[in-house]
Amino acid sequence: xxxxxxxxxxxxxxxxxxxxxxxxxxxxxxxxxxxxxxxxxxxxxxxxxxxxxxxxxxxxxxxxxxxxxxxxxxxxxxxxxxxxxxxxxxxxxxxxxxxxxxxxxxxxxxxxxxxxxxxxxxxxxxxxxxxxxxxxxxxxxxxxxxxxxxxxxxxxxxxxxxxxxxxxxxxxxxxxxxxxxxxxxxxxxxxxxxxxxxxxxxxxxxxxxxxxxxxxxxxxxxxxxxxxxxxxxxxxxxxxxxxxxxxxxxxxxxxxxxxxxxxxxxxxxxxxxxxxxxxxxxxxxxxxxxx
Amino acid sequence: xxxxxxxxxxxxxxxxxxxxxxxxxxxxxxxxxxxxxxxxxxxxxxxxxxxxxxxxxxxxxxxxxxxxxxxxxxxxxxxxxxxxxxxxxxxxxxxxxxxxxxxxxxxxxxxxxxxxxxxxxxxxxxxxxxxxxxxxxxxxxxxxxxxxxxxxxxxxxxxxxxxxxxxxxxxxxxxxxxxxxxxxxxxxxxxxxxxxxxxxxxxxxxxxxxxxxxxxxxxxxxxxxxxxxxxxxxxxxxxxxxxxxxxxxxxxxxxxxxxxxxxxxxxxxxxxxxxxxxxxxxxxxxxxxxxxxxxxxxxxxxxxxxxxxxxxxxxxxxxxxxxxxx
Numbered sequence: 001x002x003x004x005x006x007x008x009x010x011x012x013x014x015x016x017x018x019x020x021x022x023x024x025x026x027x028x029x030x031x032x033x034x035x036x037x038x039x040x041x042x043x044x045x046x047x048x049x050x051x052x053x054x055x056x057x058x059x060x061x062x063x064x065x066x067x068x069x070x071x072x073x074x075x076x077x078x079x080x081x082x083x084x085x086x087x088x089x090x091x092x093x094x095x096x097x098x099x100x101x102x103x104x105x106x107x108x109x110x111x112x113x114x115x116x117x118x119x120x121x122x123x124x125x126x127x128x129x130x131x132x133x134x135x136x137x138x139x140x141x142x143x144x145x146x147x148x149x150x151x152x153x154x155x156x157x158x159x160x161x162x163x164x165x166x167x168x169x170x171x172x173x174x175x176x177x178x179x180x181x182x183x184x185x186x187x188x189x190x191x192x193x194x195x196x197x198x199x200x201x202x203x204x205x206x207x208x209x210x211x212x213x214x215x216x217x218x219x220x221x222x223x224x225x226x227x228x229x230x231x232x233x234x235x236x237x238x239x240x241x242x243x244x245x246x247x248x249x250x251x252x253x254x255x256x257x258x259x260x261x262x263x264x265x266x267x268x269x270x271x272x273x274x275x276x277x278x279x280x281x282x283x284x285x286x287x288x289x290x291x
Numbered sequence: 292x293x294x295x296x297x298x299x300x301x302x303x304x305x306x307x308x309x310x311x312x313x314x315x316x317x318x319x320x321x322x323x324x325x326x327x328x329x330x331x332x333x334x335x336x337x338x339x340x341x342x343x344x345x346x347x348x349x350x351x352x353x354x355x356x357x358x359x360x361x362x363x364x365x366x367x368x369x370x371x372x373x374x375x376x377x378x379x380x381x382x383x384x385x386x387x388x389x390x391x392x393x394x395x396x397x398x399x400x401x402x403x404x405x406x407x408x409x410x411x412x413x414x415x416x417x418x419x420x421x422x423x424x425x426x427x428x429x430x431x432x433x434x435x436x437x438x439x440x441x442x443x444x445x446x447x448x449x450x451x452x453x454x455x456x457x458x459x460x461x462x463x464x465x466x467x468x469x470x471x472x473x474x475x476x477x478x479x480x481x482x483x484x485x486x487x488x489x490x491x492x493x494x495x496x497x498x499x500x501x502x503x504x505x506x507x508x509x510x511x512x513x514x515x516x517x518x519x520x521x522x523x524x525x526x527x528x529x530x531x532x533x534x535x536x537x538x539x540x541x542x543x544x545x546x547x548x549x550x551x552x553x554x555x556x557x558x559x560x561x562x563x564x565x566x567x568x569x570x571x572x573x574x575x576x577x578x579x580x581x582x583x584x585x586x587x588x589x590x591x592x593x594x595x596x597x598x599x600x601x602x603x604x605x606x607x608x609x610x611x612x613x614x615x616x617x
Contacts (some may be wrong), residue, residue, distance in 0.1 A: 058517070074590055074602040075545070075562050153598070 015119060023119050024127040031098070031131030035138075041097070045139045046146075048093065049086035053150060057082050069210050071242040083144075083152045084238035085207025087162075088230060090143060091136045091170050092202060096193055098132035099177030103184050115268070122265045125178065129261070132177075133170035140166055158241040165240035165250075169233040172253055175260035182267035205231040229256045317573045318376070318615040319580055320361055321589055322349035323606025329363065330605035331379075332580075334573055334614070337591055337601050343379050346372050351393040352611035355418070356400035361613065362418070364391040364405070371405060371416070376615070386423050388414035393477075393611075395436040395445070397460065404445055406433040413447050415463055425463040429456050437478030437487060439502065448475035448489055455489050455498075457505060467505050472496045476526045481534040481552070488537060490525035497525050497539055499555055509555050518544045527569035531576055531594075538579055538592075540567040547581055547590075549597055561599050563590035571612035582609040 035041060060078045068075060105111040114124055144152075144159065180193055204221065205228050206214075215222040225231050229252060236249035319332040327349060331341040346365025349372075353362050360382065361374040371385040371394065390409040397404070402424055405414045413433055415425040430449025437446040438460070445458040448471070455478060457467040472494020479488050480502060487500040497511040513523045524542030530552060531537075537550040546560040547567060564583025571580050572594070579592040583602070589609055590602045 068588075068602055074599045075564060077562055 020119065020123065023117065023123070024130065027114070027124070027127040028131040028134055031101075031128070031135060034101070035135045042139070045090060045093065046142060049089055049143055050146065052082065052086055052089070053079060053147065069212070071239045071244045071246075077151070079147070079150055080152050081210070082208060083147050084241055085202075085205070085234050087140050087143065087166070087237050087241075088169065088205075088207055088234040089202055090139050091166065091173050091233070092198055092230065094132060094136040094139060095170065095173030095175075095177040096180075096198055097177075098128070098135075098174055099181035099184075099193070102128075102178060102181040106181075121268060122261075125265055125268060126261070129171055129174040129178065132174040133167055136170045137163070137166055154241045155243055157243045161243050162237060162240040165236045168250075168253055168257060169236060172229070172233065172257040172260060175257060175264050178264035179260050179267055182264065201228060201230040204228050205234055207231075207234045229253065232256075315575065315617070317617070319571070319573075319589075320352055320354070320613045320615075321580075321582060321605050321609045322352040322363060322611045324348055324350055324584070324608035324610040326606035326608070328606045329361070329374075330609070332589070332603060332605075334578060337603055339603065339605060341379065342606065343374070345374070345381075346370060346384075350610045351391065351405075352613045353394065353396060354613050354615060356396065358616045362394070362396075362403065364394060364611075366390050366392055366408075371403070373418070383421065385416050385418060385421055386414075387416060388412055388423070388426065393434055393436050395438050397438060398440060398442040404436055404438065404447075406436050406447060408432055408434060408450075411449070413445070413458065427458060427463050427465070429458075429465065430454050430468075435476050435478040435489065437480050439480050440482055440484040444502070446478040446480075446487060446489075448478050450474045450476065450492075453491075453494075455487070455500070469498075469500060469505055469507065471498045471507070472510065477528050479528050479530055481530045482532045483534055486530075486534070488528050488530060490528050490539060492524045492526055492542065495520065495523045495525065497528065497537075497550070511550060511555055511557065513539075513541060513544075513548055513557060513560075515541075515544055515546055515560050518546070527567075527581075529570045529572055529579065531572070536594075538570055540570050540581055542566055542568070543585075545583075547579075547592065559597055561592055561597065563592070563599055564588045564602055568609070569611050571614050573614055574616050580612050580614065582612050584608050584610065 057079045117124055204224050211222060211225055214225055232249040232252040235246050236253050239246035317334040319334055321330045323330060327345060327347050328342050329345050330339050333340050345363050347367035349363045350366050351364035359376060361376050363372045365372050369389045371387040371391055373382045373385060375382050387405050388407040388410055390407055391405045392408040394403055394405040401418050403416045403418050405416060407414055411429060411431055411433060413427040413429050414423055417424050429447050430452025432450035433447050434450050435448035443460055445460050447456045453471060453473055453475060455469045455471055455475060456465045459466050471489050472491035474491055474493040475489050476492045477490045485502050487502050489498045489500060495512060499508045501508050522544040525539050526542050527540040529538050535552045537552055539548045541548055543566045545563060545565050545567060547563055548557050549559040551558055563581045564586035566583060566585040568582045568584045576594055579594050581590045583590060587607050588602045588604045591600050593600050
């Protein structure tokens, strides 16, 4: 696809389904290869939630076990409660990391190569997101396998039910990352994402503590958590892991996915998006834009 | 309100909790100390099906051997009430002596041995003739009551004297005493009749006693990561019929300890509701129910998988549990 000439619109609409699949496979495969070759990244992605599970959760063991909240049917240890939150954390970091890789791709010129493809931009960007989601699924699978030995034992059906939830939440976080990456000029600015996006999203959510507990300490914080889309990602994953569907969480996560994805596709449109306006590397490049 | 719908059909649940749904339906009775009621729970659906009013401060609860009557210690009414399990109506009240707390039936089904907490007595009552057969003076604050499978030896523990009193059921007299750790609450023989288990609430231990020589074989203590030692207060205890496992309710530590019946080592701690008090197996020993006094619920343990499957809200301060034979 890299050497394809710039097509006109009629040529694009004539692209076959197998061509689309082939294109998506290429993008996903590249991301998977990159991930597999970066062993440290794989280990880091696992170590982060495991540290939380083994160390942080150990200290908080007796904190919970005082109230039963859905989807749980009985009292649960803190390890059990925090696991869906840590799964969300894996996806959050993964989403932001793939946005980091996009900044890198833009700096290196790979992004131009991608966007020059005859396939529509929304498709290319969604494929890129799907590649990130596939990587996050891999990380989550290994993490859940480890937690099983830590007595986090959801019903077997839950492991299946959580997959669609993970795909949706992975897409939402990836789209958010993509939207953010369109506004970042250089790789170094990624630390800002860390401080201003990842940490607030993770801490001001139901990942670490149930919201009723948050409400007891600070009603304001509770309100903030209620408006944090990450809360609903965690709850969607939590319910799915126990074979249940949290409709409210599903609706909110799906809604945010559409908004973030739309925003990212718009932002990566060189003629209209933020890149053009900011005059970033992508914007200055003689890309595939019409004008 | 977060609206949730069950994504699973009942069949899918049956797949994940097979043991729970496949078990025969037993009826579980829970005495609610503060509500003066008994909650009735179906062991298949694990839902409260009925709540009946009983006397004041119901604590000890058991079913007669024929399964027709439910006996309840109405502590503040100074009586033992007898309910018909079919009609759920009060049939009669037995003379029990003051403040009955916990009791045990003779393996033959009669008489009933009642611990009178305030009077330092064990009262022996003929439940057919409704009369007191004997009053046996024991230590201060008697509570735990265990009877050997052959019905010859009755063991009562007195909370303040810190003793297990061995009583001959033919003469109704104490023939031996064993000092155990502080505040013994519960005594239970294994089915083989060779071991007696006694829990000590303040001492935080369980004494395993040789029933023949009446010597302590071992004392089991508990250590739960992240829980203060003083919160570990062993109260209720149940031994499986084969004697291979014992389950101990550890009070405010909100855990049930699983003990190997042969090595006497703790195998696992299971998280249940707050201040877990008493325990009861279903007759097939597939499920174990725990009464959680402070969180006003009972927890259900899958005995095969050693996993807590559900907690069910009941009345205030659930205390004792009795389960039907069929």
